[in-house]
Amino acid sequence: MTIQTLSPADAKRLIEGGAKLIDIRAADEHARERIPGAINVPLERIDTVDPGNNAIVFHCRSGMRTQANADRLAAASDAPCFILEGGIDAWRKAGLDVHIDSGxxxxxxxxxxxxxxxxxxxxVLLGFLVAPGFFGLSAFVGAGLMFAGATGWCGMATLLQRMPWNRRKAA
Structure with a gap:
């Protein structure tokens, strides 16, 4: 099944008519900024969507995740499915309401x-200004990012998730 894209204005009309708005971003992204009324179902749990008889409008931040996963999103439900073109960024640029929780x-x-x-x-700065051995820090971080890209597991993200400022529950 092909999934169609909708402009923010068309998506808003469809949602006002009863369609469900599903945010496929991670819970931390949704907690910080969301379209009012959007239901957060991260992409890894998209198979749990139950729209009933309602159409579904999927969105992410820029529209890239939804476009890249369009086949998977369309297969998640028997209901008519659509993608919000440009994601929450386009929604905001269209002057539509976005809830931001800067806390x-x-x-x-x-x-x-x-x-x-x-x-x-x-x-790099310490390598040039103090001792060349500090270039190793940049190499270590670069190797870690390469490993994260190759495996999908990021040690830095795991460590940051455990920091005190990230222990708040998502809204």
Missing amino acids: QPLEIMRQVQLTAGGLVLIG
Whole structure:
């Protein structure tokens, strides 16, 4: 089954008509920023969706995850399925309501990006300014990111999830 994309305005009309809005992002992403009324069903649990007789509109942040997984999303239900074109970013740009909870921590992957980037920068600066051995820090972080990309397991993300600021329950 082919899954169609909808503009934010068309998706809003369909949702107002009874369609379910499903956010396929991770729980930490949904807790920080979400479209009011969206149900969070992370992509890894998408097979648990039960829309009843309602159409489903799937969304992510930019639309890339939903497009990349369109076949899987369409197979998740017998109900008519659609993708919100451009995701929550396009929804926000269209001037539609988005709930932001700035009290929630940044998404884990953004934390990984900030931490990894900071460690690489520090390693390079210390390598040039103090001792060449500090370049090893940048190499270590780069190797860790390569390993994460190859295996799907990120040690830095696992460590960051255990930090005190990330122990809050998702809303």
